[in-house]
Amino acid sequence: MFGFLLTTLSAAQPPPPVTTLASALLKRVADAQVSAARVDLAAAERAAVRVAADPFALRLPRLQARHALSDARAALQSALFAAQLTTQDAYFGVLEAADAVRLAERALEHADTTLGATQIRFEAGAATVVEVGRARNALRGATRDLDAERTRGRLATAQLAARLGMAAETLSLQEPTTDPVVPKLGEVLARSQNNQEVRAAAQALEEARVYLAGVDNAFSARTEVEGAQVAFRAARTALAERRRSVALAVRSAHSEALAFRDALQAAGDADATEEAALEVQQARFDGGSISRLELMQAELDAATSTAALRRARHELARTVSGLEGVVRGSAGVFASSDAGIFTEGVDDAFGE
Numbered sequence: 001m002f003g004f005l006l007t008t009l010s011a012a013q014p015p016p017p018v019t020t021l022a023s024a025l026l027k028r029v030a031d032a033q034v035s036a037a038r039v040d041l042a043a044a045e046r047a048a049v050r051v052a053a054d055p056f057a058l059r060l061p062r063l064q065a066r067h068a069l070s071d072a073r074a075a076l077q078s079a080l081f082a083a084q085l086t087t088q089d090a091y092f093g094v095l096e097a098a099d100a101v102r103l104a105e106r107a108l109e110h111a112d113t114t115l116g117a118t119q120i121r122f123e124a125g126a127a128t129v130v131e132v133g134r135a136r137n138a139l140r141g142a143t144r145d146l147d148a149e150r151t152r153g154r155l156a157t158a159q160l161a162a163r164l165g166m167a168a169e170t171l172s173l174q175e176p177t178t179d180p181v182v183p184k185l186g187e188v189l190a191r192s193q194n195n196q197e198v199r200a201a202a203q204a205l206e207e208a209r210v211y212l213a214g215v216d217n218a219f220s221a222r223t224e225v226e227g228a229q230v231a232f233r234a235a236r237t238a239l240a241e242r243r244r245s246v247a248l249a250v251r252s253a254h255s256e257a258l259a260f261r262d263a264l265q266a267a268g269d270a271d272a273t274e275e276a277a278l279e280v281q282q283a284r285f286d287g288g289s290i291s292r293l294e295l296m297q298a299e300l301d302a303a304t305s306t307a308a309l310r311r312a313r314h315e316l317a318r319t320v321s322g323l324e325g326v327v328r329g330s331a332g333v334f335a336s337s338d339a340g341i342f343t344e345g346v347d348d349a350f351g352e
Contacts, residue, residue, distance in 0.1 A: 034083055037076040044072035060210050067203045074196050081328065085321055090160040092314040095175055097153035099307040104146040106300045111135070111142040113293055175310060179264060180317045182257045185250075188327050192250045193243070196329030201239040208235040246329070253323040260316040267305075267312035274298075274305040 051057050051065040115135040121127035154168075161168040192198070212228040281298035284290045 033079040034076070037072070037079040041069075041072040041076050044069045058214075060207065060214060063207060063210055067207070070203075071200070074199075078196070078328075081325065085325070087160070087163050088321065089318065090156070090163055091173065092318070093156045094153070094160050094171070094173055096307075096311055096314065097149065097156040098173075099310060100149045101146070101153050103300070103303055103307055104142070104149040106296075106303055108139070108142040108146050110293070110296045110300055111139040113296060115139045117291075117293060176313060176317070179261075179313060180320045182254070182261050182316075182320060183323075185254050188250050188254060188323065189247060192246050192327045192329075195246045195327065198239070198242050198246055198329065201235070201242040205232070205235040205239050208232040246326075249326050250323070253319075253326040257316070257319045257323050260312070260319045264309075264312040264316050267309040271302075271305040271309040274302040278302040 048065045048069045051062055115132075115138070118127050118132050118135040122129070122132050157168045157171060161171055164171075208228070208231045212225075212232045215224050215228050278298045278301070281290060281295050285292070285295040
């Protein structure tokens with residue numbers, strides 16, 4: 001059996017996405033972007049080796065080669081990160097489809113029982129033909145809904161199985177039961193300083209500084225020196241702007257995560273209320289004060305609230321993963337101190 005493992009976060013570790021794949025599963029994910037990123041990394045490594053071995057290579061080309069290699073590594077990490085998020089979403093999709101099928105089955109059972117009761121009432125002269133027709137139509141609609149949910153469930157399972165390279169019938173999924181953790185704002189803001197977009201801007205500034213140092217001498221034309229100075233100032237401004245924009249994006253994503261955490265709390269409260277109501281209805285049914293139909297409705301309401309709670313947990317996990325993506329940047333760079341199951345897969349990708 002396999003499943004997503006909810007990582008327990010410590011204050012000393014920058015949190016990876018809250019919901020993570022075991023590394024063995026991550027390696028099985030079939031993703032064209034991951035394959036392409038590995039090819040690009042190999043090419044960047046070869047180019048870096050060539051430049052390093054060139055005794056005539058200048059400082060700037062050497063620096064650019066190192067940056068290109070760093071970017072290629074980041075691109076591979078980004079592809080692995082994106083593959084994880086896509087697979088996580090597919091995994092949750094299968095779980096949510098299974099919940100939808102179970103709810104549709106309960107709804108069908110309720111509609112069938114309602115039709116039977118309505119027919120009995122009709123035969124006793126207590127219900128009209130119209131009421132019987134409505135109950136029959138409700139049963140037909142519930143049957144169609146169940147068929148549609150089963151079809152969607154089979155499709156979702158097939159998509160996940162295809163991503164993992166496994167047979168659909170061999171999948172055995174676990175429902176996460178621990179609420180995802182929203183990291184503190186200060187923590188994610190601090191880690192966003194290693195954001196890939198910020199790092200790219202910092203690299204551009206470093207290259208501009210090296211170029212300026214190389215031309216700022218008595219042997220260079222004045223226009224060339226002035227151009228290098230302008231480029232350096234522009235790169236410095238771009239880095240400051242990038243840091244500000246990333247901080248704003250992180251704050252926005254963090255606020256969204258907090259909103260989904262509140263929604264999860266509300267869903268939990270609603271589920272607890274429905275479970276309590278079901279207990280009351282069960283006791284009343286056992287005592288003979290309500291009908292089987294009323295108990296079935298309470299069971300359906302409780303099952304619906306439980307499914308809503310699970311979906312809210314999935315949505316929070318998706319949102320926290322999205323926050324992590326914003327923190328890491330477009331290339332989803334992993335900080336060197338990242339720990340956990342997902343980063344094992346990244347290390348393996350680099351052969352470390």
